[in-house]
Structure formats: structure tokens, C-alpha cells
Amino acid sequence: MWLPVMGLLIGILLGLFTEFRVPDQYSSYLSIAVLAALDTLIGGIRAHLENVFEDKVFLTGFFTNILLAAGLAFxxxxxxxxxxxxxxxxxxxxxxxxxxxxxxxxxxxxxxxRKIKKETQDEEI
Amino acid sequence: MKSREKWCWSHTTPILLKAGDSVKGRIYTFTIVTAVLGFMVAVQFQSTKEVEVRDTRNIMELQQALTSEKERQQELNEEIKKQLEHLSQLQQGGDVEEVMASAMEELKYRAGLTEVSGPGVILEISPVFDENFDGGPIRSVPPYLLRMLINELNINGASEIAIASQRVVSTSAIREANGVTLINSSRVTQFPLKVRVITDDPERLHYAMMSSSSREMFSYENLSLESSTVTELVLPAYDKPMRVRHMELIKEDS
Incomplete structure (x- = not known):
């Protein structure tokens, strides 16, 4: 559960400390890529909760969505x-x-x- | 339950997992994806962050800035000194009325509401007609040229300026209406147009204007600019009502 959050933090720190910069004219592509990545991530979490998650679909979706979005912008x-x-x-x-x-x-x-908890409590009484 | 699926305990809730897909692997996938996302967000943040403005002036420019600031400080000090003198005069209880009157006279002079005289330069602007002249008749000097001329005169040390019979003060408008130039809302159409300038050093101003870029600009509009020094000039006062828009009278508690 905490590993993905750690991953996010590590990614942010890496981005902040590597002095990696995107030229101004390309920053719109990166922003759209960020949006695509965020969408895929949220979609993955949803799939995970609905028990239809698949590793390969998620990973390929993540990268192709990013590329497609940037390509579309281009x-x-x-x-x-x-x-x-x-x-x-x-x-x-x-x-x-x-x-x-x-x-x-x-x-x-x-x-x-909560319902289950209540029921068990009622049974105890 | 199907054979392909089995129950597995995640941290808080039971989650149905497919065979060959462990919780650990799933977590790692999410970790990689979030790390990539974090990296992209961080890079985007850094890229769109405003570039800090650096002071790139060299020593010369810094010294100039320092000098101009010093000059300004001196001016302000002089102003303070003058005001303090006024104050002490008023406090000593001499003739208050006289002090006030002289202060008002001084202010009027500075606002351009009085006639002034002194050595200066007369600039004459007249049309030039050569063989290649085309275009309609020249009715008046274009306002942008006059503005440029005034700027250049001020740069070269002019203290008071009058164009034709109109005194140029800080609120003077130089504009064009229907092809005619207006200064202080009066038509300025006569040729040659005389621009009278009072300055401490007429000689210097004369030479500066003779080699100025505005002379060149005037020639592009088929106008010639001639300058001559005069030992005594009288400039008219500003005769229109002063339009004060951004000042208000503050009533003191009595």
C-alpha cells in the first residue's frame, strides 16, 4: 500500500534533483503526457478495486496512452x-x-x- | 469459485486475484508507474517554473544607476532643505502672508503658469518643397514629430518650451484632429512654426539640435528644422485651465 506512495515521492525527488528540464515549446506535450499517466493510474486503481486488474494491460496502457497523447498534441x-x-x-x-x-x-x-460489525455486536448482546 | 481464481488477503480488504498475478507484483507495477508519474510531474513543475530574473548589469551600468540615484537623493535633500526653510520662516512668525505668497509664486512658476524669460534657442520648422515632393499639402507638423522634438529638447537641457504661442507644461496634450495638430487644444497650423526654448546653455542646445535625429525625421516629412540662439526670450504663460484629475483636496481637521 505504501510502496506506490514511496514510488511517487522517489519519482518527484528524482525529477527535482536531476536538473532535467523540458524546453518551453515541449512543455505542453509533457503536461498532456502527465494527464494521460494520471488517467491510466486512476483507471488502474479502479480496475484493482473491481478485481479486473491485469498487469500487462495496465503497463501497456500507461505507456501507449502517454505516447498517444503526446503524439496527438504534436x-x-x-x-x-x-x-x-x-x-x-x-x-x-x-x-x-x-x-x-x-x-x-x-x-x-x-x-x-460497518454493517457486519453491527451484526456481530448484536449477536454478542 | 473458479479454479483460476483464488482468495488472497490484501492489507485491508479481501481482493479477488487471478492466478499468476500476485499482490506483490501488482504493487511493484503501481510503484513503477507512480514513480514515472512523479518524475514527469516534477519535471513539468520545474520546466514551467518561472526563470528567476538575474541582475546582468555590468559595472558601468551599475555605476550609472548609482550616480542617478545619488543625484536623485541630492535633489530630494535640496527639496527637504527648502521645505524646512519655509517651515522655519513660518514658525518664526514673520509675515506669514508674504512667505505663503512667495511659495505660491514659486509653485506657479514651476507649473508653467507664469511668463518666463531668459537665454535660449528658437527653432523654426518650415516646409521644404523639392522636385520629388509628392503627397498632399502640409497643413501642420505631425504630433509624433513634435513629441519627439520635445523629448529631445528635454534630454539636451531645455528648461521651458513653447510651441507657437502655446506653453508646453507637464499636462500639455499634443494630438491630431482632422489632420490638424492641436497643442493645449489650440490649432497649430502656421508656418514657419516657431519653437522657443529657454535653457541655461543655448549654445550647447543649438548644436545638439542641429545634429539631432529629430532633424532627420523632420526632413522625411518634408520639413526643415532651423535653430538659432537668442540672448533673451520671453515665453508666454500657460493660459488654459489646469486639469487636475488624480489629486484631491484634503480637508484638515480644524
């Missing part, structure tokens, strides 16, 4: 159409959807747990 720049908006929209909607689902699952689990 194509948009060269076509003169703000295609990155499509990616932002799609990922944004999915992000909210997935977060809502995660919340529901966790809420259900919590309520069930």
Missing part, C-alpha cells in the same frame, strides 16, 4: 488544430468518472464493513 500543432484539447477532454472526463467509481466502491465497502 499532430495538432502541425495541423493547426488544437487536437490536444481532445486528449484533455477525454482524459478529464475519464479521470472524473474513474474517481467517482472508486469513491463508490470504497463507500460500499465501508458501509458493508
Amino acid at each position: 499532430l495538432g500543432v502541425h495541423l493547426g488544430v488544437d487536437l490536444y484539447l481532445a486528449a484533455v477532454f477525454a482524459f478529464g472526463v475519464r479521470l472524473f468518472h474513474n474517481i467517482a467509481l472508486i469513491r463508490r466502491i470504497l463507500l460500499d465497502k465501508w458501509l458493508e464493513k
